[in-house]
Amino acid sequence: MTPVNPVTGNHRDRAEISGVILAGGRSRRMGGETKALLPLGGKPMLRHVIDRVRPQVAELSLSVEYPSHSFDPFGLQQLPDRKADGGPLQGLLAALQWMDPACDWMLLVPCDAPFVPGDLAQQLHESAVEAGLEGALARYADEIQPTFSLWHRSILPALEHAVTASGLSGFKQFLREVRLAERDWPPSTPSPFFNINDQEALREAGRLINKIKENQHAQCE
Secondary structure: OOOOOOOOOOOOOHHHEEEEEEOOOOOHHHOOOOHHHOEEOOEEHHHHHHHHHHHHOOEEEEEEOOOOHHHHHHOOEEEEOOOOOOOHHHHHHHHHHHOOOOOOEEEEEEOOOOOOOOOHHHHHHHHHHHHOOOEEEEEEOOEEEEEEEEEEHHHHHHHHHHHHHOOOOOHHHHOOOOOOEEEEEOOOOOOOOOOOOOHHHHHHHHHHHHHHHHHHHHHHO
């Protein structure tokens, strides 16, 4: 693919970055419940992600399997998948097609990551621009994290072809066709890329959040 020319402006300027939270997957390991709405640390799981991502972007949307009034209180534009079980690539495609023309980049994060880094957009933006590539993704503990990624709007034609013509649905498939920069993330506790995929992970996330609150309270005394 043709390298992306460095964007103009400050790398820390969120004005050119849009954001989408992936919330379209079915939570089979959660008993079929809507994972994003599960309570965590006194508020819905999705609220933790919104609170961390919203300051990083100019606009924020929600990728969903189908629109639901359950998400209305969050005040986000809901972007439904074109077909059921279409995979996360559908969410990215819908977000890039919806993105404000004033934005050049799309930040992608999952709905089940309550500790997503507060500087994720900035770090991935800098990596993509420095490498002259159409996007960047996080790497943590020697593993790439495709759902924590940033994509330039110029990748849309290739993505449309991958989804509609080739029938691709997963990021690992698409990443064989495109080249993205990778940003190594230093280890920390809790892991900034902690995913809640089952009930045990949900309980562990609750324990970690309570511990963070206790530490913050102790520091204020």
